[in-house]
Amino acid sequence: MQPLTRVEGRAIPLGLKNVDTDIIIPAKWLKTISREGLGAGAFEALRAEPGNVIDDPAYAGAPVLIAGDNFGCGSSREHAAWALGDLGIRVVIAPSFSDIFSGNAVKNGILPVVLPQDAVDRLLEVAREEQPISVDLEHQTVTTPYQDRFTFALDPFRRDCLLNGLDEVGLTMARGEAIGGFEATRTAAQPWLMRGTAA
Amino acid sequence: MASRPRTLYEKIWDAHVVETRADGTALIYIDRHLVHEVTSPQAFEALRLAERPVRRPELTLAVPDHNLPTTARVDANGAPVPIADPESAAQLAALEVNAPAFGIRYIPATAKEQGIVHVVGPEQGFSLPGTTIVCGDSHTACHGGLGALAFGIGTSEVEHVLATQTLLLQQSKSMEVRVDGDLGPGVSAKDLILHIVGTIGAAGGSGYVIEYRGRVFEAMSVEERLTVCNMSIEAGARAGLIAPDDTTFAYLKGRPMAPQGAEWDAAVAYWRTLHSDDGAVFAKSVTINAADVEPSVTWGTSPEDVVAIGGRVPSPDDFADESKRVAVQKSLDYMGLTPGTPLTEVAIENVFIGSCTNSRIEDLRAAAAVLKGRHKADNVRWAIVVPGSGLVKAQAEDEGLDKVFIDAGFEWREPGCSACLGMNPDKVPPGERCASTSNRNFVGRQGPGARTHLVSPAMAAAAAVTGRLADVRELV
Numbered sequence: 001m002q003p004l005t006r007v008e009g010r011a012i013p014l015g016l017k018n019v020d021t022d023i024i025i026p027a028k029w030l031k032t033i034s035r036e037g038l039g040a041g042a043f044e045a046l047r048a049e050p051g052n053v054i055d056d057p058a059y060a061g062a063p064v065l066i067a068g069d070n071f072g073c074g075s076s077r078e079h080a081a082w083a084l085g086d087l088g089i090r091v092v093i094a095p096s097f098s099d100i101f102s103g104n105a106v107k108n109g110i111l112p113v114v115l116p117q118d119a120v121d122r123l124l125e126v127a128r129e130e131q132p133i134s135v136d137l138e139h140q141t142v143t144t145p146y147q148d149r150f151t152f153a154l155d156p157f158r159r160d161c162l163l164n165g166l167d168e169v170g171l172t173m174a175r176g177e178a179i180g181g182f183e184a185t186r187t188a189a190q191p192w193l194m195r196g197t198a199a
Numbered sequence: 200m201a202s203r204p205r206t207l208y209e210k211i212w213d214a215h216v217v218e219t220r221a222d223g224t225a226l227i228y229i230d231r232h233l234v235h236e237v238t239s240p241q242a243f244e245a246l247r248l249a250e251r252p253v254r255r256p257e258l259t260l261a262v263p264d265h266n267l268p269t270t271a272r273v274d275a276n277g278a279p280v281p282i283a284d285p286e287s288a289a290q291l292a293a294l295e296v297n298a299p300a301f302g303i304r305y306i307p308a309t310a311k312e313q314g315i316v317h318v319v320g321p322e323q324g325f326s327l328p329g330t331t332i333v334c335g336d337s338h339t340a341c342h343g344g345l346g347a348l349a350f351g352i353g354t355s356e357v358e359h360v361l362a363t364q365t366l367l368l369q370q371s372k373s374m375e376v377r378v379d380g381d382l383g384p385g386v387s388a389k390d391l392i393l394h395i396v397g398t399i400g401a402a403g404g405s406g407y408v409i410e411y412r413g414r415v416f417e418a419m420s421v422e423e424r425l426t427v428c429n430m431s432i433e434a435g436a437r438a439g440l441i442a443p444d445d446t447t448f449a450y451l452k453g454r455p456m457a458p459q460g461a462e463w464d465a466a467v468a469y470w471r472t473l474h475s476d477d478g479a480v481f482a483k484s485v486t487i488n489a490a491d492v493e494p495s496v497t498w499g500t501s502p503e504d505v506v507a508i509g510g511r512v513p514s515p516d517d518f519a520d521e522s523k524r525v526a527v528q529k530s531l532d533y534m535g536l537t538p539g540t541p542l543t544e545v546a547i548e549n550v551f552i553g554s555c556t557n558s559r560i561e562d563l564r565a566a567a568a569v570l571k572g573r574h575k576a577d578n579v580r581w582a583i584v585v586p587g588s589g590l591v592k593a594q595a596e597d598e599g600l601d602k603v604f605i606d607a608g609f610e611w612r613e614p615g616c617s618a619c620l621g622m623n624p625d626k627v628p629p630g631e632r633c634a635s636t637s638n639r640n641f642v643g644r645q646g647p648g649a650r651t652h653l654v655s656p657a658m659a660a661a662a663a664v665t666g667r668l669a670d671v672r673e674l675v
Binding site for chain 1: 217218220222223224226228230231237238240241244245249251254255257258259260265266284286287289290293304325327330335336337339350351352353354355356358359362363364365367369371401402405406432435437455456458462465466469501503522523525526529620621622639641642643644647
């Protein structure tokens with residue numbers, strides 16, 4: 001995973017609330033067996049509308065997306081994170097995220113930044129003026145050329161994974177002994193749990 | 200020292216903590232993992248590239264469901280029918296190769312046990328109370344109806360579970376949704392969960408695991424409980440739970456993958472401890488009076504856009520919040536609805552009975568009871584029933600339900616996710632409306648431009664017969 005420390009650039013002012021993962025990437029794009037190339041299907045229905053913000057040349061290559069409440073709700077499809085990553089998005093800013101999406105985002109080097117609605121509204125204004133927004137993960141701040149400065153919270157484990165581009169599977173495999181101990185205790189006490197089938 | 204009273208969620212969580220990191224993240228053991236064809240290929244590929252084996256293959260069960268056509272799977276000679284769409288065929292073939300290559304049990308598309316993962320898990324007794332269950336599918340919350348902590352995960356987490364049988368998680372908060380009293384005649388578990396999602400909102404459960412408590416849930420069958428917990432994700436909650444009880448144990452006893460004999464007795468003794476303690480603290484609590492719940496229907500493009508069938512299409516002006524007003528206007532434009540229209544005047548062209556929310560035997564019985572001796576209205580172009588599994592289908596055929604559906608003008612299909620997410624060929628055409636027993640009315644969910652109204656199975660049948668959204672209580 002590509003580490004993320006600081007991202008600066010224009011932000012796509014999407015603004016909508018309840019942006020579900022079907023909107024981010026419709027089901028017909030999920031037939032792939034690869035993680036690549038999903039940007040082509042990202043926001044497909046939205047991008048069919050003339051003058052839509054995603055394809056606005058002013059935001060070409062923008063690394064930040066700003067949205068409303070409950071971003072990424074609905075389906076657990078990680079294709080949503082892959083599609084955003086393929087569009088070049090590294091940070092999504094919203095007042096809230098779905099639990100599953102925010103986890104998927106972090107695992108793909110995309111930072112979900114939770115800020116209060118009034119801060120998000122202010123950043124939408126700045127984004128619409130086509131001014132850059134700067135996100136600093138180390139200091140957990142979002143700043144603008146107008147001296148706006150917002151701080152955000154992020155659980156320390158996720159922060160660490162993003163900053164260092166950590167491989168969670170590798171981290172956990174290194175804990176194999178602890179997992180084995182847990183399994184041994186369970187096999188002794190509740191063997192049916194460890195078989196996945198009748199005796 | 201007496202231990203602190205705990206919620207059901209806290210009890211299941213505590214029983215699965217392998218270790219806690221200094222930063223508070225817990226390594227949680229996963230008891231049961233369901234795998235389907237859509238969200239797993241990239242996980243298997245990553246394991247292959249890193250030369251990582253599956254840690255406990257016996258705890259994973261693979262079954263295709265999302266992408267499978269629901270037309271006949273074998274021809275007149277019993278030979279498998281090839282899948283026309285090459286991408287779907289490749290994805291299904293990948294699971295067929297990956298499962299045995301990694302030592303995972305696989306239920307093929309042609310087996311009678313095949314079905315939607317969330318129907319198959321409980322039906323086989325693979326899903327059990329008090330277990331942690333995950334699947335690369337957000338409706339995994341469904342299995343909470345058995346008292347399991349069950350939740351959807353992304354593909355990276357599918358890989359993590361395959362490799363380590365664990366997940367790194369932050370503990371959620373406990374939320375209580377209490378419903379006392381009795382549901383009225385014609386009001387189903389689906390109506391109740393739609394009402395709950397409408398009440399707490401699409402993000403109301405975000406960061407929480409919901410425990411459904413009260414007499415209404417205690418009186419429900421397991422099938423009804425699965426329907427309720429299934430849609431917890433539509434309220435933003437990662438999981439939903441209902442404490443296991445004698446109804447749960449009676450449902451599970453004798454299922455093929457459930458424990459037997461002395462192990463069954465030990466399991467039941469353990470399962471009886473799985474309930475929230477008196478004095479357990481819920482971070483959030485919502486109370487609903489069962490008598491206030493009516494047959495419900497969605498009008499918009501978020502599952503929170505719920506009204507009683509006797510209601511009208513709302514106006515953006517009905518909402519105080521500016522961003523909600525904008526969202527309502529966008530929804531109305533997409534749905535082609537005018538504010539103030541009575542829902543019962545909304546004509547529909549399609550009916551879909553199926554999905555992990557409502558494709559179990561009781562759902563089919565409820566729809567058939569309304570359809571018996573009736574026929575779909577002339578303006579209903581397409582009506583299909585997609586049973587949740589081959590076993591549900593066989594049971595329904597034993598009961599003669601298939602004939603009721605076919606006589607009413609429905610197509611009787613093979614099991615799968617079908618028109619719930621429009622991934623296989625079963626789609627609603629652009630601009631047309633569908634009364635659907637599924638779980639999501641998102642923009643384009645049932646096909647590009649499709650307009651979805653979420654309803655219960657009995658309400659879907661009522662819509663089919665009348666050709667419009669209708670109050671099933673007027674038909675029974």
